[in-house]
Amino acid sequence: MSLRVLLVEDDRELRQTLQGALQVEGYDVTVSGSVADAMAVLRHSSQASPAESFDILILDLGLPDGDGSTLLHWARQHYALPILIISARHDEWNKVGLLDAGADDYLVKPFSISELLARIRVALRHRGTTAVAPITHYKDGEIEIHLPRHEVLLQGQAVKLTPTEFKLLARLVRSTGQVVTHRQLLLDVWGDEFVEHTHYLRVYMAQLRNKLEDNPTEPKRLLTEPGVGYRLREST
DSSP states (O other), X not given: OOOEEEEEOSOHHHHHHHHHHHHHTTOEEEEEOSHHHHHHHHHHHHXXXXXXXXXXXXXXXXXXXXXXXXXXXXXXXXXXXXXXXXXXXXXXXXXXXXXXXXXXXXXXXXXXXXXXXXXXXXXXXHTTOOOOXXXXXEEETTEEEETTTXXXXXXXXXXXXXXXXXXHHXXXXXXXXXXXXXXXXXXXXXXXXXXXOHHHHHHHHXXXXXXXXSSTTSOSSEEEETXXXXXXXXXX
């Protein structure tokens, strides 16, 4: 099962970049852009099943409704997950204060994706958790998907997908065999401002099925979990 990351960052471009990089590495990423929303997401995860809990919190400090340090203090009082601060603030005393307050690490912007990934692995390892290899390849019968190459093959022929169709399919590939909720798909593919737009999912899932299923009206791979979300069938 993929490790779950809560990424709290209000810069939409950076948030999308980090989210995409983490997803390629196999992490299940939930994004948030404010203190209040992140608190709500954490509360919801703790009240749901253990599978919904987060393995690490990546936290920016400059958020629109308050300072990320507020979320750090609150999260540390209620949760035992590792917390990695990402910030453009260079002040040493500020860094030391946040580390003393419970942050597991502090990464100064700008940083490379490889360094972020390394810091995540270290933080997880210190808490006794090991990151698993990501799912980036899927093959089932006549369909084959290579995420790093952005390639989808059906009967050996390339299938042309729109960027949004590919993002949706890739999100399901990374959780092959698992149900991905409507909310999670909308967050990961379209962003947090679209979490109520479930009609987007219906439209794009229909488009994917038309391109990838033998009979789009009776899908065998891109499966619906009524009232919950969608699932990509495990390879047979």
